Amino acid sequence: MRIGELAARTGVPTRLLRYYEEQGLLAPDRAANGYRDYAEELVDRVGQIRGLLDAGLPTKIIKQVLPCLANPCTIRVATAPAELIATLERERDQMDARITCLSRNRDAISAYLDTARRAPAPRAEPPAPAPSD
Amino acid sequence: MRIGELAARTGVPTRLLRYYEEQGLLAPDRAANGYRDYAEELVDRVGQIRGLLDAGLPTKIIKQVLPCLANPCTIRVATAPAELIATLERERDQMDARITCLSRNRDAISAYLDTARRAPAPRAEPPAPAPSD
DNA sequence: TCAAACATTGACACTAATGTGAAGGAAAGG
DNA sequence: CCTTTCCTTCACATTAGTGTCAATGTTTGA
Secondary structure: OOHHHHHHHHOOOHHHHHHHHHOOOOOOEEOOOOOEEOOOOHHHHHHHHHHHHHOOOOHHHHHHHHHHHHOOOOOOHHHOOHHHHHHHHHHHHHHHHHHHHHHHHHHHHHHHHHHHHHOOOOOOOOOOOOOOO | OOHHHHHHHHOOOHHHHHHHHHOOOOOOEEOOOOOEEOOOOHHHHHHHHHHHHHOOOOHHHHHHHHHHHOOOOOOOHHHOOHHHHHHHHHHHHHHHHHHHHHHHHHHHHHHHHHHHHHOOOOOOOOOOOOOOO
């Protein structure tokens, strides 16, 4: 499919799809006229890119991670030198840390919301600057 | 304590501590000479800020979230108008999505690492361009 | 067939957010 | 006095994402 259709199906602007390609995250074929030609599975790929970016991973890392996640069944072990393994391990550990931090804070927010909902929302008061507790 | 000590204890450069203050995430007192005077609990606060930033939350949101998470025991319900509640709910949902995405991909990476480790790391081969499966 | 309407291309520049570097000056303390 | 720490301020770096332009390709309808 061409870039317009992919944009429509993923909700990602054409401009951004070209940007991702520039960053090495996508590598569509080219038609004879120079138009990009996206394979069907790139629809999912774009979603995955969006998710990872939104999760805080930089494009440089996503570029390294994507090839390992593209075909879950056909993992390309052959393309994994020790260097990449190390990068992935580092990244996985960072993701673990991120998940932990996010979970903790999400729980804290949830707890706050629970408490706040129990009390009636008052008219806005001046922010209490750390009550002496 | 002064900015240098806080930087030493948190590992966050003084420059960045001033930046966070500029963004409204920290509001240390000032000594007579103009020096910033950080309270003890701001050590933890800085750690929390770093975690949230690394988790992908923008400073603008952290600024709203922090007051609710600062004193887990002394939650300031009074300062939570409906608007803030809505913001927090939105943010919590986004954090949920982020956590889900991160977890999924972390698991995928882990699975890849497991497989890759089972096979000997070969000399780098040309990247297999999506084998037909 | 011709032309208007629309999609795609590369390219340059720009914004917003996070983070750094460095200059120039003032305060603290030996 | 001299060094260290701190102050403000301006500028810069990086990353993700957008705006826009002129040129070319495609589609469609008169």
